[in-house]
Amino acid sequence: MKNIKLFFKNIKKYNKYAIRSAKAELKSEVADSYLNWLWWIIEPICFMLIYTFVFGVIFKNKTEYFASFIFIGLTAWEFFNRMITGSVQLILHNRGLVTKVYIPKYILLLSKSYTYLFKMAISYFIAFALMLFQGVSFSVHAFYLIPIVIVMYILTFGISMILMHYGVLLNDLANLTRIGLRMVFYLSGIFYNIRERLHGILQYVLLRANPIAFHMDEMRKVLLESKLPSFEGLAFWLIIGLILCFIGINIIHKNENSYAKVI
Amino acid sequence: MKNQDKKIAVTVKNLHISYRGLTKTSIRATWSKKRKKVEIFEALKGISFEIEEGRILGIIGKNGSGKSTMLRAIAGIFSPDKGSINLHGNTISLLSIGVGFNNKLTGYENIYLSGMLLGFSEEEIKEKEQEIINFADIGDFIFKPVKTYSSGMYSKLAFAITAILETDIMLIDEVLSVGDVKFKEKSFNKMKELISDDKRTVIIVSHSLGTISDLCDQVLWLNDGEVIEIGSPKEIIPKYKEFMNL
Numbered sequence: 001m002k003n004i005k006l007f008f009k010n011i012k013k014y015n016k017y018a019i020r021s022a023k024a025e026l027k028s029e030v031a032d033s034y035l036n037w038l039w040w041i042i043e044p045i046c047f048m049l050i051y052t053f054v055f056g057v058i059f060k061n062k063t064e065y066f067a068s069f070i071f072i073g074l075t076a077w078e079f080f081n082r083m084i085t086g087s088v089q090l091i092l093h094n095r096g097l098v099t100k101v102y103i104p105k106y107i108l109l110l111s112k113s114y115t116y117l118f119k120m121a122i123s124y125f126i127a128f129a130l131m132l133f134q135g136v137s138f139s140v141h142a143f144y145l146i147p148i149v150i151v152m153y154i155l156t157f158g159i160s161m162i163l164m165h166y167g168v169l170l171n172d173l174a175n176l177t178r179i180g181l182r183m184v185f186y187l188s189g190i191f192y193n194i195r196e197r198l199h200g201i202l203q204y205v206l207l208r209a210n211p212i213a214f215h216m217d218e219m220r221k222v223l224l225e226s227k228l229p230s231f232e233g234l235a236f237w238l239i240i241g242l243i244l245c246f247i248g249i250n251i252i253h254k255n256e257n258s259y260a261k262v263i
Numbered sequence: 264m265k266n267q268d269k270k271i272a273v274t275v276k277n278l279h280i281s282y283r284g285l286t287k288t289s290i291r292a293t294w295s296k297k298r299k300k301v302e303i304f305e306a307l308k309g310i311s312f313e314i315e316e317g318r319i320l321g322i323i324g325k326n327g328s329g330k331s332t333m334l335r336a337i338a339g340i341f342s343p344d345k346g347s348i349n350l351h352g353n354t355i356s357l358l359s360i361g362v363g364f365n366n367k368l369t370g371y372e373n374i375y376l377s378g379m380l381l382g383f384s385e386e387e388i389k390e391k392e393q394e395i396i397n398f399a400d401i402g403d404f405i406f407k408p409v410k411t412y413s414s415g416m417y418s419k420l421a422f423a424i425t426a427i428l429e430t431d432i433m434l435i436d437e438v439l440s441v442g443d444v445k446f447k448e449k450s451f452n453k454m455k456e457l458i459s460d461d462k463r464t465v466i467i468v469s470h471s472l473g474t475i476s477d478l479c480d481q482v483l484w485l486n487d488g489e490v491i492e493i494g495s496p497k498e499i500i501p502k503y504k505e506f507m508n509l
Contacts (some may be wrong), residue, residue: 017379020365024376028367056477100359101380102339257342260335261282 002157004246010104019105022114044123047074048130055191063193066226068131071191072223073216075123077121080212081181082116083109087160088167088174095263105256106249109160111115120149131223139226145219151234152215155241161248162190168259188213193220270316270465272353272432273337279345280308280332306332307486309346314481318466319458321496322473323477323503329488330468334434337466353431353464356381362421366410370401370420373409377424391427398453399423400446419446426453433457433466454478472500 048071056066063069090108091098098105100107124145131138167173187210189197194206194213206213212231221227267297303480306329314320337348337358359391363380364373373393378388396405399420412420435454435480451474458465458478469475475482475496482499484491486506492499 011383016317017376020376020379023374024365024368028365031367059456097363099335099340100362101357103380257340260340 003250006253007104007106007249010107011110011133014024014104014222015105015110017103018111019114021111022118025111025115026118040119040122041126044071044074044126053192061192061249065131065134065194068127068134068136068224069193069220071123071127072192072219073188075120075127075240076152076184076192076219077212078123079116080122080152082119083113083156083160084181085178086112086116087164089179090164091183092263093258098263099260102251102257104176105259106161107258109149109157109164113157113160117153129225136224137226140167141222141226141228144229147234148215148218148229150224151238151241152211154159154245155237158246158248159245161252162244163246165255166193167253168228168263184212185211188216190216201214211240268288271313271351272316272318272352273466274316274349274351275313275333275337275346276311276343276349277305277346278333278336278343278348279305280307280329280336280341281305281344292443301478302410305335306488310485310488310490311346312483312493313364314464314466316464317461318481319467319479320483322466322468322483322485323470323475323499324485325507327487328485330485331436333485334436334468335467337432338434338507341366350432354382355432355434356425358422359432359436360423364409364421365418367408368409370405370409370412373394373420377421378428381425381428383428388428395420395423395427398427398449415443420451422446426450426457429457429463431462432464432466435465437468441496472504476500 021213025030026037030039035037035042048067051070051074052067053069087109090112091105091221097103097108163173187206189206194203194217198206207217208214214230214237218229218233222229310333322333324330332341332359336343337350338355340357341488343487356463360430363377365376368376374392375385376386378391379385399416399422401419402415405420406414409417409420455478457463465478467478479496481493482496482503484503485495485497491506492502
């Protein structure tokens, strides 16, 4: 519990730095481009159009509000994918910093997560606009998106902390993660509805064992179908997320001052 | 020479640091029967010393003697494998050039980014902002992206940030040779001014025996991760020169 106390103390101390660093990254990302911050809007819209064309037009997917359906899935996926991919080599990419100044290493991850949360927020605003355009009727259930995102954030942060640690030690982890993420990408129902397309044990396993499939499905339920989310499922993934965070915090506290010796 | 009081600023006790705590590996190496034997490099071998508050300690030694490792351990970047480091509640900073700089942002924005990374609050940086800008003396470039700076300008700004944002204990690793001749003199004088504060403890690592003898009132001589001797510059530097055939 000592490490958990220290974690919150460090978050309080370095949170402003994490926010400033996230802002700096966002600013520097678009600093040299002509369209500047418009890329944060253009990029997700373009991906949505591509997937809608491929899976809606070519593969004739009949899912209702398909463009919104894809956009909501993509938004959740992009956050998860960026966090996981970025975490594996986060320490290595910050070699100059890690070897010259002491900073709790999860602060680097926290800063990254703020960057991706900001991008996710933009994507959700576009999703809402798209839903209005497609005539989706909003209900109060849409507010359940907030707890769903919070649970997904905690879970992703936990996984990312553990990967960040092992990414320092295991050279192959970046490749393994890439393959793993590709598999999760196709098994998460980004461009198909798991509840409609898959049945029986496969549907059960995917929606319960794949956290991203679960969170995407819950987001679509509250936004597109005006249904309540699965509180049981959210509680389950919240507990898993907290356990992973607990493990990640302890691993990092135990090892973080040794990273500078091996990178 | 500073007033000497008996308050201890840093206590290093039986410090051991090896570059073996974690081993980088690959899946193949993990499963292979022909696993390479892990090489252990002991950078520091049971170092013990104390520094009184307000003292200026210079660390000398040949390349690979463990000087920078020692500084990083005191700064909290490396954890001891054995032994302990006690800072007695003092704040500490390692004077490093350009830590946390984002080259696409302006010098002004980087003052905040780098300063906050070093553990200072926005308010503390705001208070010192003008002093940093004046000391860096790079004119309107302060509002231009750092990537447009010459290496001299980059060093000036980086030095100004770390030198103006002061802590109780300052660790300096070969940074006095930044910028042009004029700036070198200015930074050397600034260093003297900083360390002339009776409360501030300074640890300097340098190959320049002139710098060590000008600035320090105590010298620690390291060789192959062990303390050879600790004493006044007058006492240690001639012995070191003889050892190194200088």
